[in-house]
Amino acid sequence: MTITIHRGNQIGGCITEIVSSKGTRIFVDLGHNLPKDGQESEDEYASDEAIASLIGDARAIFYTHMHGDHVELFQYVPDGIDQYIGPLALKIMKAKYDHMTYADDLKENSLKCLKKLEPFKTYSKGRPITIDDITVTPFQVSHSSADSYMLKIKCDGKTILHTGDFRGHGYMGEGIYKVIDKYHIAGHVDILITEGTNVNNTSKSMCPESELKEKFKEEFRQYKNIFVLCTSTDADRLESIYSANKESVRRPFIVDTYQKEIIGLISEQAEAGRRLYHFGPYKIYPYSPTNKKMDYMMRRHGFVMLIRSSGRFQSYLDVILPFCKPEETCLIYSQFHGYIDKREGNSAFNQNLYDFVEQFREKGCAFKIIHTSGHASRQDLIRLCEQVNPKVIIPIHKDGNADFASILPDELRMRVCKFDYSKDRVDIFFDPAQKFHASCWCQAMGASARGYRLYSEDTDK
Ligand SMILES: [Zn+2]
Ligand SMILES: [Zn+2]
Incomplete structure (x- = not known):
């Protein structure tokens, strides 16, 4: 062999x-x-x-x-x-x-x-x-x-x-x-x-995913408007965020049509009799900038919204961010920190993602990192x-x-x-x-190939 x-x-x-x-x-x-x-x-x-x-x-x-x-x-x-x-x-x-x-x-x-x-x-x-x-x-x-x-x-x-x-x-x-x-x-x-x-x-030990859920809950209780920048294909992270909301403030859970489809597929395959990955019964709403009822609901009750760095999400944020009071709003960054770490020599750094995140900080919103490898x-x-x-x-x-x-x-x-x-x-x-290949560029844990610009959340760290 x-x-x-x-x-x-x-x-x-x-x-x-x-x-x-x-x-x-x-x-x-x-x-x-x-x-x-x-x-x-x-x-x-x-x-x-x-x-x-x-x-x-x-x-x-x-x-x-x-x-x-x-x-x-x-x-x-x-x-x-x-x-x-x-x-x-x-x-x-x-x-x-x-x-x-x-x-x-x-x-x-x-x-x-x-x-x-x-x-x-x-x-x-x-x-x-x-x-x-x-x-x-x-x-x-x-x-x-x-x-x-x-x-x-x-x-x-x-x-x-x-x-x-x-x-x-x-x-x-x-x-x-x-x-x-x-x-x-x-x-x-x-x-x-x-x-x-x-x-x-x-690091001595990795933070277990179950502890992340508790960290999400803490932030959800503190802020009315929560944006979470995370991967759409990580079933564990989706479970942590969704359950944290369900078990704490129960705010409207907002996604886009792509994320809604992925969450639906994960849910369909979830094993009966197991608590994990069943996304329900609390409703998941796909965002629409023209939906007046959704706009009212988000303004009144606040929300937990999954976002990605993309042109489409930027256009959503252009509608949503103006009505969010900065002191009531938090961006939770839930992926590899290296992508937005400006330190010199960090080949994983992604300027577009950095700028996307920066707009929240410039507006005075809270910024938190909740992630584990x-x-x-x-x-x-x-x-x-x-x-x-x-x-x-x-x-x-x-x-x-x-x-x-x-x-x-x-x-x-x-x-x-x-x-x-x-x-x-x-x-x-x-x-x-x-x-x-002795020297290595591979701190970069981003996604690869054509098309990943759009779905850049498909990361590997
Ligand atoms: Zn890999
Ligand atoms: Zn992988």
Whole structure:
């Protein structure tokens, strides 16, 4: 078996290639590079020719989740190759591109993407899919993107566990450890391929998502008019904000038609008998600047409104902000702080987003940051490695200078694979981008590719 890690030494743009000894080739994720310096991201694989040459005779592509830095190159995959993703993730992707067709400059590419998504196949948690002599079994994990999975891959008698992006401090964060126990994965993994986004993050612990809900409640009680700048595809964050409102002030919950559709899709897939992700019964209103009744309701009762940095939301704010008293109004910024951190050398900085946020501060509104990472803390990375106890550990999705091995206890440190490796009929290669990409731009955790300007909330940190 041959495993090739493409671009493992950067955050985003993830691609893992697995070829069995009989020549069956599959890929896990075809991620687009993340943008830097507020520019649209560039990617050497973002063309039909480049992807055709990269994936060659691949039989299938498995996507761990729908963040652009894992999935966005799907649009270049030749027809006839099976592409798999979670069922809710597929619905959300279709909704996203469908909404993007309304923007003139994005229409053409969005229609192409919608066409490419049509033949997509979906996998189900715990159900193995066999591609010749390779079997892939997905298991759901907690991440800042709804419907995320890790993959257990059996090939040539060996077991690979590919975590995708995950975290232990989400509402379902403990799930990954339970699944590893329940399905007897622990102790039976030859190669663990794990994300390492937070290896360089020295915070003692990550704030659990459940605590964010309490923080939202505190602010909701203090201010009449609340704007929350957040991602629309993070089921946990939507749950925190929606429940905080429901359990405290019960103000009108205002979104746009895109967010309303996504929330509806998440709600539809929410497990019966589980408290989480059922967005109801309190009503969710899609904003309309011409709706007089809504205008009256918002002026009278205040509101909790989800917003994004976009031309459409700016036009909404031009109507709403003038009637909001600054002392009664708060913007809660609920995504990666790096996007609006002006400090020099911060390649994640996004001037448009910064300006969008600044207008609230200039007006004298309160400004709060309520956010927690979508990725595993150092403690969770250690816990995972200890529990799985694999023979070999391959860290990916990490800063170029992040030393994954350094966070592990001695007995595991030696198993971290940093260089090309060949042993016991397993060959592991790191593509040139990994070997020579020593310096890293990848503090940038924004979304990628064309179109992300409009739906820039689709972030990955
Ligand atoms: Zn990612
Ligand atoms: Zn992600």
